[in-house]
Amino acid sequence: MKKCRQCFGDIFPENEVTVNGMEDMCYSCYKARKPNICIDFDGVLAQYSGWKGPDCLGDPMPGALDFVKRLKERFNVIILSTRNEECIKVWCDDHGFTEYIAYITDHKLPATVYVDDRAVQFSGNFTQTLVEVENFKPYWKEYWYEGVKK
């Protein structure tokens, strides 16, 4: 029998959650939980200046731990990253983040808000978004791509 990761109760077909990545929670816990916030790892929680390998995780961004503590008061804090979950888990343990993080996943889970250093907010206007995409560059990157300064 599957157990709910929050209340440790049995998950019957009647109280199953079918949302991708949330299957290990019963429906009552799922409904009662705080709203989700998905936080990107590289460049948001961890310092980042470009991919250097799967085992190369940056130190925490200054203020990242306080940021996550504050968020946890109102949200279910989820780390959303394409990185290996185990590597991020170890990083969270090493840097004191573990108790504030509800979940680490590479699925885009439903969330109230996403925090990402590589996102453009879509406002409903494609023309404006095309301009923003064209001019986009993450804050940690001096050049848009090799050799082209924007």
Ligand SMILES: [Zn+2]
């Ligand atoms: Zn439960």
